[in-house]
Amino acid sequence: MSGLRTGSPNPSHVADPDPRFPFPHSPVPTRCQSEPATFDFAIGDRSGESRAATEERLERARRACSGCPIVKGCLRWALVNKDLTNVGIYAATTPGQRTALRRRMADRLGPDWIDVLADQDQARRERAAAARLNPLTVNQARIIRLDREVNGPMPTPLTPAQQQRNRDRLMAGLKAA
Numbered sequence: 001m002s003g004l005r006t007g008s009p010n011p012s013h014v015a016d017p018d019p020r021f022p023f024p025h026s027p028v029p030t031r032c033q034s035e036p037a038t039f040d041f042a043i044g045d046r047s048g049e050s051r052a053a054t055e056e057r058l059e060r061a062r063r064a065c066s067g068c069p070i071v072k073g074c075l076r077w078a079l080v081n082k083d084l085t086n087v088g089i090y091a092a093t094t095p096g097q098r099t100a101l102r103r104r105m106a107d108r109l110g111p112d113w114i115d116v117l118a119d120q121d122q123a124r125r126e127r128a129a130a131a132r133l134n135p136l137t138v139n140q141a142r143i144i145r146l147d148r149e150v151n152g153p154m155p156t157p158l159t160p161a162q163q164q165r166n167r168d169r170l171m172a173g174l175k176a177a
Ligand code: SF4
Pocket: 030, 031, 032, 033, 039, 064, 065, 066, 068, 069, 070, 071, 074, 075, 089, 090, 091, 092
């Protein structure tokens, strides 16, 4: 599944999905594949459906997304592919909620937040590939685990001062361990 829906704008007029964020593979058919009409939603267009019926349908879609094995990746895909997801429920979010989430991402990571996410993904893939080629020794794995516990997730990019502070904390943690 590409993530595109029948309710998406005319596919001949929309941008291609960002190739840096492939739509996640689901081990089972997703509910939006088997019942796409449940996930249709465009602000101001209820196609004659009553407000109560729309709300009930959207609640069904949200519940389905909550149990979906790829909900996290689906949300990421929907957020970075704005032009492809301006209608419909994706990962239990409405178009308006996704707009708010994109604003928050821009506040947190800057206006180029999509590039930041893509770089993080790329770095993660490279680390995973390197780990497959050169498995960590027990001691290296212990240091990395300790670094995460002491310093938390790594923001990007780190300043030299942040790197030094992290090294100091790590050394203190190693001495105490
Ligand atoms: S999270 Fe929801 S919208 Fe996304 S693939 Fe799963 S069922 Fe579909």
